[in-house]
Amino acid sequence: MLTIYGVYRSRASRNYWMAGELGIPFRSVPVVQARRLIDPLSETAPINTQSPAYLAINPRGMIPAIEDNGLVLAESLANNLYLARKHGGPLAAANAAEEAEILDWTLWAATEIEPHAVKIVLAYDAEPNGPARGRAIVDAAAQALDTRFGMLERRLSQHAYIVGDRFTVADLNLAEVFRYAQSQTDLFDRHPGIKAWIERCQARAAFREMMTVREAEPA
Incomplete structure:
Protein backbone atom coordinates (compact mmCIF):
# COMPACT_ATOMS: atom_id res chain seq x y z
CA MET A 1 0.00 0.00 0.00
CA LEU A 2 1.10 3.55 -0.71
CA THR A 3 2.18 5.55 2.34
CA ILE A 4 2.16 9.35 2.21
CA TYR A 5 4.22 11.15 4.85
CA GLY A 6 3.18 14.71 5.61
CA VAL A 7 0.30 16.78 6.89
CA TYR A 8 -2.27 18.02 4.40
CA ARG A 9 -1.16 21.62 5.09
CA SER A 10 2.04 21.09 3.15
CA ARG A 11 3.15 20.06 -0.32
CA ALA A 12 1.83 16.63 0.62
CA SER A 13 -1.56 18.01 -0.44
CA ARG A 14 -0.44 17.33 -4.02
CA ASN A 15 0.08 13.66 -3.33
CA TYR A 16 -3.14 13.28 -1.35
CA TRP A 17 -5.05 14.87 -4.23
CA MET A 18 -3.35 12.56 -6.71
CA ALA A 19 -4.15 9.44 -4.68
CA GLY A 20 -7.77 10.58 -4.55
CA GLU A 21 -7.90 11.10 -8.31
CA LEU A 22 -6.49 7.63 -8.89
CA GLY A 23 -8.82 6.04 -6.34
CA ILE A 24 -5.96 4.08 -4.77
CA PRO A 25 -5.77 3.13 -1.09
CA PHE A 26 -3.10 4.86 0.96
CA ARG A 27 -1.90 5.27 4.52
CA SER A 28 -1.36 8.79 5.81
CA VAL A 29 1.41 9.51 8.31
CA PRO A 30 0.96 13.14 9.46
CA VAL A 31 4.54 14.40 9.68
CA VAL A 32 4.63 18.06 10.79
CA GLN A 33 7.07 20.75 9.63
CA ALA A 34 9.68 21.20 12.38
CA ARG A 35 9.50 25.00 11.99
CA ARG A 36 5.97 24.89 13.42
CA LEU A 37 7.16 23.44 16.75
CA ILE A 38 8.93 25.12 19.68
CA ASP A 39 11.11 22.08 20.32
CA PRO A 40 10.88 19.55 17.49
CA LEU A 41 13.25 17.16 19.27
CA SER A 42 11.26 17.07 22.50
CA GLU A 43 10.11 13.62 23.62
CA THR A 44 6.52 14.87 23.47
CA ALA A 45 6.81 16.47 20.05
CA PRO A 46 4.79 14.92 17.23
CA ILE A 47 6.72 13.25 14.46
CA ASN A 48 8.19 16.04 12.39
CA THR A 49 10.79 16.76 9.75
CA GLN A 50 13.59 16.67 12.34
CA SER A 51 12.47 13.48 14.05
CA PRO A 52 15.07 10.70 13.75
CA ALA A 53 12.29 8.28 12.81
CA TYR A 54 11.33 10.44 9.84
CA LEU A 55 14.90 11.24 8.82
CA ALA A 56 15.46 7.49 8.55
CA ILE A 57 12.79 7.51 5.84
CA ASN A 58 13.68 10.80 4.17
CA PRO A 59 17.15 12.08 5.08
CA ARG A 60 16.38 15.35 3.25
CA GLY A 61 14.16 16.29 6.17
CA MET A 62 11.33 17.66 4.05
CA ILE A 63 7.73 16.69 3.43
CA PRO A 64 6.18 14.99 1.69
CA ALA A 65 7.72 11.65 1.06
CA ILE A 66 6.00 8.56 -0.26
CA GLU A 67 6.81 4.89 0.17
CA ASP A 68 5.41 2.36 -2.26
CA ASN A 69 6.46 -1.27 -1.99
CA GLY A 70 9.93 -0.30 -0.79
CA LEU A 71 10.42 2.63 -3.16
CA VAL A 72 10.84 5.95 -1.35
CA LEU A 73 10.49 9.24 -3.23
CA ALA A 74 10.70 12.69 -1.69
CA GLU A 75 9.77 15.35 -4.24
CA SER A 76 6.04 16.05 -4.37
CA LEU A 77 5.77 16.72 -8.10
CA ALA A 78 7.93 13.73 -8.99
CA ASN A 79 5.84 11.59 -6.64
CA ASN A 80 2.78 12.42 -8.73
CA LEU A 81 4.55 11.70 -12.00
CA TYR A 82 5.51 8.29 -10.63
CA LEU A 83 1.98 7.53 -9.45
CA ALA A 84 0.51 8.51 -12.81
CA ARG A 85 3.03 6.35 -14.67
CA LYS A 86 2.43 3.37 -12.38
CA HIS A 87 -1.36 3.44 -12.30
CA GLY A 88 -2.09 4.73 -15.80
CA GLY A 89 -5.52 5.92 -16.82
CA PRO A 90 -6.49 9.35 -18.18
CA LEU A 91 -4.21 11.26 -15.79
CA ALA A 92 -1.16 9.52 -17.24
CA ALA A 93 0.56 10.13 -20.56
CA ALA A 94 -0.97 8.31 -23.50
CA ASN A 95 2.33 8.21 -25.40
Whole structure:
Protein backbone atom coordinates (compact mmCIF):
# COMPACT_ATOMS: atom_id res chain seq x y z
CA MET A 1 0.00 0.00 0.00
CA LEU A 2 1.10 3.55 -0.71
CA THR A 3 2.18 5.55 2.34
CA ILE A 4 2.16 9.35 2.21
CA TYR A 5 4.22 11.15 4.85
CA GLY A 6 3.18 14.71 5.61
CA VAL A 7 0.30 16.78 6.89
CA TYR A 8 -2.27 18.02 4.40
CA ARG A 9 -1.16 21.62 5.09
CA SER A 10 2.04 21.09 3.15
CA ARG A 11 3.15 20.06 -0.32
CA ALA A 12 1.83 16.63 0.62
CA SER A 13 -1.56 18.01 -0.44
CA ARG A 14 -0.44 17.33 -4.02
CA ASN A 15 0.08 13.66 -3.33
CA TYR A 16 -3.14 13.28 -1.35
CA TRP A 17 -5.05 14.87 -4.23
CA MET A 18 -3.35 12.56 -6.71
CA ALA A 19 -4.15 9.44 -4.68
CA GLY A 20 -7.77 10.58 -4.55
CA GLU A 21 -7.90 11.10 -8.31
CA LEU A 22 -6.49 7.63 -8.89
CA GLY A 23 -8.82 6.04 -6.34
CA ILE A 24 -5.96 4.08 -4.77
CA PRO A 25 -5.77 3.13 -1.09
CA PHE A 26 -3.10 4.86 0.96
CA ARG A 27 -1.90 5.27 4.52
CA SER A 28 -1.36 8.79 5.81
CA VAL A 29 1.41 9.51 8.31
CA PRO A 30 0.96 13.14 9.46
CA VAL A 31 4.54 14.40 9.68
CA VAL A 32 4.63 18.06 10.79
CA GLN A 33 7.07 20.75 9.63
CA ALA A 34 9.68 21.20 12.38
CA ARG A 35 9.50 25.00 11.99
CA ARG A 36 5.97 24.89 13.42
CA LEU A 37 7.16 23.44 16.75
CA ILE A 38 8.93 25.12 19.68
CA ASP A 39 11.11 22.08 20.32
CA PRO A 40 10.88 19.55 17.49
CA LEU A 41 13.25 17.16 19.27
CA SER A 42 11.26 17.07 22.50
CA GLU A 43 10.11 13.62 23.62
CA THR A 44 6.52 14.87 23.47
CA ALA A 45 6.81 16.47 20.05
CA PRO A 46 4.79 14.92 17.23
CA ILE A 47 6.72 13.25 14.46
CA ASN A 48 8.19 16.04 12.39
CA THR A 49 10.79 16.76 9.75
CA GLN A 50 13.59 16.67 12.34
CA SER A 51 12.47 13.48 14.05
CA PRO A 52 15.07 10.70 13.75
CA ALA A 53 12.29 8.28 12.81
CA TYR A 54 11.33 10.44 9.84
CA LEU A 55 14.90 11.24 8.82
CA ALA A 56 15.46 7.49 8.55
CA ILE A 57 12.79 7.51 5.84
CA ASN A 58 13.68 10.80 4.17
CA PRO A 59 17.15 12.08 5.08
CA ARG A 60 16.38 15.35 3.25
CA GLY A 61 14.16 16.29 6.17
CA MET A 62 11.33 17.66 4.05
CA ILE A 63 7.73 16.69 3.43
CA PRO A 64 6.18 14.99 1.69
CA ALA A 65 7.72 11.65 1.06
CA ILE A 66 6.00 8.56 -0.26
CA GLU A 67 6.81 4.89 0.17
CA ASP A 68 5.41 2.36 -2.26
CA ASN A 69 6.46 -1.27 -1.99
CA GLY A 70 9.93 -0.30 -0.79
CA LEU A 71 10.42 2.63 -3.16
CA VAL A 72 10.84 5.95 -1.35
CA LEU A 73 10.49 9.24 -3.23
CA ALA A 74 10.70 12.69 -1.69
CA GLU A 75 9.77 15.35 -4.24
CA SER A 76 6.04 16.05 -4.37
CA LEU A 77 5.77 16.72 -8.10
CA ALA A 78 7.93 13.73 -8.99
CA ASN A 79 5.84 11.59 -6.64
CA ASN A 80 2.78 12.42 -8.73
CA LEU A 81 4.55 11.70 -12.00
CA TYR A 82 5.51 8.29 -10.63
CA LEU A 83 1.98 7.53 -9.45
CA ALA A 84 0.51 8.51 -12.81
CA ARG A 85 3.03 6.35 -14.67
CA LYS A 86 2.43 3.37 -12.38
CA HIS A 87 -1.36 3.44 -12.30
CA GLY A 88 -2.09 4.73 -15.80
CA GLY A 89 -5.52 5.92 -16.82
CA PRO A 90 -6.49 9.35 -18.18
CA LEU A 91 -4.21 11.26 -15.79
CA ALA A 92 -1.16 9.52 -17.24
CA ALA A 93 0.56 10.13 -20.56
CA ALA A 94 -0.97 8.31 -23.50
CA ASN A 95 2.33 8.21 -25.40
CA ALA A 96 5.94 9.36 -25.27
CA ALA A 97 5.12 12.83 -26.62
CA GLU A 98 2.54 13.45 -23.90
CA GLU A 99 4.95 12.17 -21.25
CA ALA A 100 7.56 14.65 -22.45
CA GLU A 101 5.03 17.51 -22.39
CA ILE A 102 3.86 16.57 -18.88
CA LEU A 103 7.45 16.54 -17.64
CA ASP A 104 8.24 19.79 -19.49
CA TRP A 105 5.35 21.72 -17.94
CA THR A 106 5.94 20.24 -14.48
CA LEU A 107 9.60 21.28 -14.50
CA TRP A 108 8.63 24.72 -15.80
CA ALA A 109 6.22 25.19 -12.91
CA ALA A 110 8.79 24.01 -10.38
CA THR A 111 11.52 26.33 -11.66
CA GLU A 112 9.64 29.37 -12.99
CA ILE A 113 6.45 29.60 -10.92
CA GLU A 114 6.94 28.03 -7.51
CA PRO A 115 9.99 30.07 -6.37
CA HIS A 116 7.92 33.25 -6.72
CA ALA A 117 4.54 31.84 -5.68
CA VAL A 118 5.91 30.36 -2.47
CA LYS A 119 7.09 33.82 -1.38
CA ILE A 120 3.47 34.94 -1.54
CA VAL A 121 2.10 32.09 0.55
CA LEU A 122 4.88 32.42 3.13
CA ALA A 123 4.17 36.14 3.48
CA TYR A 124 0.53 35.39 4.22
CA ASP A 125 1.53 32.60 6.63
CA ALA A 126 3.60 35.14 8.55
CA GLU A 127 0.83 37.77 8.52
CA PRO A 128 -2.53 35.95 8.20
CA ASN A 129 -4.55 39.17 8.13
CA GLY A 130 -2.67 40.32 5.05
CA PRO A 131 1.00 41.13 4.59
CA ALA A 132 2.00 44.58 5.77
CA ARG A 133 5.73 44.23 6.32
CA GLY A 134 5.81 41.62 3.55
CA ARG A 135 3.78 43.65 1.06
CA ALA A 136 6.84 44.56 -1.02
CA ILE A 137 7.80 40.88 -1.24
CA VAL A 138 4.31 39.91 -2.39
CA ASP A 139 4.17 42.70 -4.96
CA ALA A 140 7.59 41.79 -6.39
CA ALA A 141 6.63 38.11 -6.60
CA ALA A 142 3.34 38.91 -8.34
CA GLN A 143 5.15 41.16 -10.82
CA ALA A 144 7.65 38.38 -11.59
CA LEU A 145 4.78 35.94 -12.13
CA ASP A 146 2.84 38.17 -14.50
CA THR A 147 4.99 37.44 -17.57
CA ARG A 148 5.26 33.78 -16.67
CA PHE A 149 1.48 33.51 -16.32
CA GLY A 150 1.25 34.81 -19.86
CA MET A 151 3.10 31.75 -21.11
CA LEU A 152 0.50 29.37 -19.72
CA GLU A 153 -2.30 31.74 -20.69
CA ARG A 154 -1.31 31.37 -24.35
CA ARG A 155 -1.40 27.59 -24.02
CA LEU A 156 -4.83 27.65 -22.39
CA SER A 157 -6.22 29.99 -25.02
CA GLN A 158 -6.21 26.99 -27.35
CA HIS A 159 -6.69 24.11 -24.92
CA ALA A 160 -8.98 23.45 -21.95
CA TYR A 161 -6.18 21.54 -20.23
CA ILE A 162 -2.42 21.60 -20.51
CA VAL A 163 -1.70 18.28 -22.24
CA GLY A 164 -3.92 16.10 -24.39
CA ASP A 165 -7.07 18.23 -23.97
CA ARG A 166 -7.99 16.33 -20.81
CA PHE A 167 -7.19 16.65 -17.11
CA THR A 168 -3.82 15.01 -16.48
CA VAL A 169 -1.13 14.94 -13.82
CA ALA A 170 0.30 18.06 -15.52
CA ASP A 171 -2.83 20.01 -14.59
CA LEU A 172 -2.81 18.68 -11.05
CA ASN A 173 0.87 19.51 -10.52
CA LEU A 174 0.56 23.00 -11.97
CA ALA A 175 -2.72 23.78 -10.24
CA GLU A 176 -1.11 23.04 -6.88
CA VAL A 177 1.84 25.30 -7.67
CA PHE A 178 -0.37 28.11 -8.99
CA ARG A 179 -2.62 27.81 -5.91
CA TYR A 180 0.14 29.45 -3.86
CA ALA A 181 -0.51 32.68 -5.73
CA GLN A 182 -4.32 32.63 -5.65
CA SER A 183 -4.48 35.34 -3.00
CA GLN A 184 -3.43 37.72 -5.79
CA THR A 185 -6.80 37.97 -7.47
CA ASP A 186 -5.71 40.78 -9.80
CA LEU A 187 -3.03 38.52 -11.24
CA PHE A 188 -5.59 35.84 -12.09
CA ASP A 189 -8.09 38.39 -13.39
CA ARG A 190 -5.46 39.55 -15.89
CA HIS A 191 -5.16 35.95 -17.11
CA PRO A 192 -8.74 34.71 -17.51
CA GLY A 193 -7.67 31.46 -19.17
CA ILE A 194 -5.64 30.50 -16.12
CA LYS A 195 -8.40 31.63 -13.78
CA ALA A 196 -10.99 29.46 -15.56
CA TRP A 197 -8.58 26.52 -15.80
CA ILE A 198 -7.68 26.48 -12.10
CA GLU A 199 -11.36 26.75 -11.21
CA ARG A 200 -12.03 23.66 -13.36
CA CYS A 201 -9.23 21.80 -11.65
CA GLN A 202 -10.35 22.80 -8.17
CA ALA A 203 -13.96 21.83 -8.89
CA ARG A 204 -12.92 18.19 -9.10
CA ALA A 205 -14.23 15.94 -6.33
CA ALA A 206 -10.78 14.65 -5.34
CA PHE A 207 -9.49 18.20 -4.88
CA ARG A 208 -12.48 19.20 -2.75
CA GLU A 209 -12.05 16.08 -0.61
CA MET A 210 -8.37 16.86 -0.08
CA MET A 211 -9.11 20.48 0.81
CA THR A 212 -11.79 19.46 3.31
CA VAL A 213 -9.19 17.48 5.26
CA ARG A 214 -6.56 20.19 4.82
CA GLU A 215 -8.82 22.92 6.17
CA ALA A 216 -9.71 20.79 9.20
CA GLU A 217 -6.03 20.56 10.22
CA PRO A 218 -4.56 23.08 12.65
CA ALA A 219 -3.09 26.08 10.83
